[in-house]
Amino acid sequence: MSVTEARTHIDPVVLHEALAVANIPTLVPLLVQLTGDRKWTRPPYRPTRARGTDDHDDGGLPPVVQQEIRLAVEQAVLDWAAGAPVAMPAPTGRQLLELLELCVAEEVPEDFEAMTAEQMGFRPKPAPVPIAVGGEFHVVVIGAGISGMTASKYLRDIGIAHTVVEKNANVGGTWIENRYPGCGVDTPSHLYSLSFFPRAWSTYFGKRSELEEYLDGLATHFDLRRNIRFQTTAVAASWDDDAELWTVIVRDAAGAEEALTANVLISAVGQLNVPKIPQLEGMKQFKGPVFHSARWPDGLDLTGKRVAVIGTGASAMQIVPAIADVVGALDVYQRSPQWVSPNSNYFRPVDGRVHWLMDKVPFYRAWYRSKLAWAYNDRIHASLQKDPAWAYPERSLNAVNDAHRKFFTAYLMGELEGRPDLVEKALPSYPPFGKRMLLDNGWFAALKKPQVELITAGVAALTETGVVTVDGEERPADVVVLATGFEAHNPVRYQVTGIDGQVLQDLWGADDARAYLGITAPGFPNLFFMYGPNTNLGHGGSFIYLAESQINYIIDALQHMLREGISSLVCRPEVSDRYNQELDEAHQRMVWTHQGMDTWYRNSKGRVVTAMPWRVVDYWTMTRSVDLDDYVLRKNGRIVQRPESDGLPT
The missing domain is CATH 3.50.50.60 (FAD/NAD(P)-binding domain)
Known part of the structure; x- marks a missing residue:
């Protein structure tokens, strides 16, 4: 919906209630856009940089400052709805970059301007023109x-x-x-x-x-x-x-x-x-269900079952917490550990007031999406480059990557506090982002449950009733899940x-x-x-x-x-x-x-x-x-x- 189409659809009471849950780093640049008042670009109104990839809803600002911003946005939106012109309807160039830097609280390279302007609708996207095509072209x-x-x-x-x-x-x-x-x-x-x-x-x-x-x-x-x-x-x-x-x-x-x-x-x-299926000896002899995670059987009841999950990648990390409280016992076979990032939004529902902001408040959806794009798309790319002069190449790539390592290590240690056995198994030795970073959806909490065991020995074979590791141990299983990735x-x-x-x-x-x-x-x-x-x-x-x-x-x-x-x-x-x-x-x-x-x-x-x-x-x-x-x-x-x-x- 365009800013002009939305003007007659602002309910002041709903606006006030919705702004109470609005994301502050999203509000500040749109406030500057609506009013043109540059005081909002300066302290104490500048949001701080988010830690990790959390939404950082309060912008790191004191409650009194947050409230001042919310009230200012409320007035600016009501003025706009009454017909006041937008001070910066389509910022581009350095003006846009300054607003983006205000939103994400860090420097953004100049070459992001063109992409951001187009994606936010501030610069027209080259639109393909319909062509009179003959009936034979297909x-x-x-x-x-x-x-x-x-x-x-x-x-x-x-x-x-x-x-x-x-x-x-x-x-x-x-x-x-x-x-x-x-x-x-x-x-x-x-x-x-x-x-x-x-x-x-x-x-x-x-x-x-x-x-x-x-x-x-x-x-x-x-x-x-x-x-x-x-x-x-x-x-x-x-x-x-x-x-x-x-x-x-x-x-x-x-x-x-x-x-x-x-x-x-x-x-x-x-x-x-295309599921990647390991060729394990005894797969045909196993008496229970054995299947790839991408071919999960409809109606499968795991209540009280002894389940073996082979793999600890993205699929396994979602499966294990989801079934841990249902099964009788859960063995998780890990080839190599994964770096895991915290994210407080993982299970969080989107408040209906946020939907209203996205639909009714000018530029809110565009700024929120641009903030996400910066955080998730390219923000960490520079830290994934090897520094030839770095003193610890076995554990990290450069100083920033090493700081990431310390952050994720501290998080893991905190989540697995009191379980040094799990820390030893779950802490990766390779640099962060060496594999796609996974989000903690209850993974560490699941590993600590008494019915769950993380096993670092590789899987050699299946028997009729269990899983045999490469060191010869046989562990009972009723169901085997192959969370082994794709071809x-x-x-x-x-x-x-x-x-x-x-x-x-x-x-x-x-x-x-x-x-x-x-x-x-x-x-x-x-x-x-x-x-x-x-x-x-x-x-x-x-x-x-x-x-x-x-x-x-x-x-x-x-x-x-x-x-x-x-x-x-x-x-x-x-x-x-x-x-x-x-x-x-x-x-x-x-x-x-x-x-x-x-x-x-x-x-x-x-x-x-x-x-x-x-x-x-x-x-x-x-x-x-x-x-x-x-x-x-x-x-x-x-x-x-x-x-x-x-x-x-x-």
Whole structure:
């Protein structure tokens, strides 16, 4: 809702009550915007810096100062509702950066200005213009999760005919496949949202059921289902270089196969959808249920059961606290410990008054979301760089990273006070953020329960009635949960054949996927990936930011094709090679190549193949528009050189 549309909908009593629960760091910049009074940018009104990623609702200010700010906002909003002009309706440049720095209480690099201005609506976002497309141009999208539906919405916006192929019976991707107890996001709900589709979230960190509801609502709101073929699996895709078309073989629920023809193929299958199943001796002999966390059986009753959870990553960390009070005994098998961060908002419900602020108070949602974006997306990126002169490289990367280590260590010690045995098992030896930081959702409290045991010996096998560790101990179990992650190193599971019969999977091998910008690969014209190689956010934040950047890039490419009569474009090998060399070099300077830990971000040769080394703002900049000089272009089969280009092959 625009600021002008909201003017007549402000109830003074409701406003006063809502401001009592408002976030102070969010209120201060919007107060400056509304009034233009710069006194609010100076002490004693400047919020302090938040510790960690908490919302810091009081801004670190005394109650009397908070109340002065709330009352000033109340008057400013009432004046605005009565018709007073906004002093700074669309701040940009240094003015915007100063307001953002006021909000987050720290310096923000200048290169964040353009992205922030666009995302807050202060600078118009380049809008794709609908194109009169002939009936023969068609796009096939594989997957109807977040990425695939975002692609469908953008394609619809510019009038491009398309078909979405989805293997499940409904939209939602990972959020309909992962149904284990405690399943949810570790990114704040208001950030884990598409910019064009906000929601009144019930909790600050959404649980699976609400995320499924959000994505179901996305499909309904934009009428996306009419383009989706459900319970249809992509089997193979092959490029016809003479016709400059993709043929996509799909299989329906009955097993019948069909060939779809497309000018462009968008693969939006994601990285985290194929369970990684360890090959343990005796799995077939185990008499009870044994299953991957992403295949949790419906109706499973764990009451009084002896349960073994193998793994201590993100899924296990959500499962264990959720079932600890139900089971009779719970063994948690840990390969390596995880760094865990506190967050007081993890289970906190969103007050209805906050929803009102988001909907009615000008700029509140925009500033709150920008504050979250800074805290979760790029704030810690600089601290993940290796300092060659750092004296303690075995435990941390640099002075700031070492301070993070001390903070998280102190938190762990406090949570596990009185349990030195657990401290010894649970305290990591590698640098913080070496694996994705996990949020404490009751993990440490669960580990201290008498019926829970953390076991650091690896799992060697299963017997009919239990689990055998590598040191030979057999422990009884009625149920075994494999919280062992996903096959993330090859993000395309159907065979893709490109120019001259090149098979994408052969080029990538089992675990070495590469793509230019994570979006396209040499030898495979008119093929685009969403959530492709090296686009996982290892340093934190919301992938949805990247999904919108990726589809922006893809739509720009399609618009060039249609306007300029380009029948195919394919990334030049030297462009992709240079990009991936720079990517690998960047990773060598970062935490995920630290040898003190194992991480699923790395492949069997130690190359980081899933995580992105760039900041979100860097990737946003890289994907603002397509540089056609990065591609070999063809028109009706003939390689062409654009007039403004100085080097495409002819």
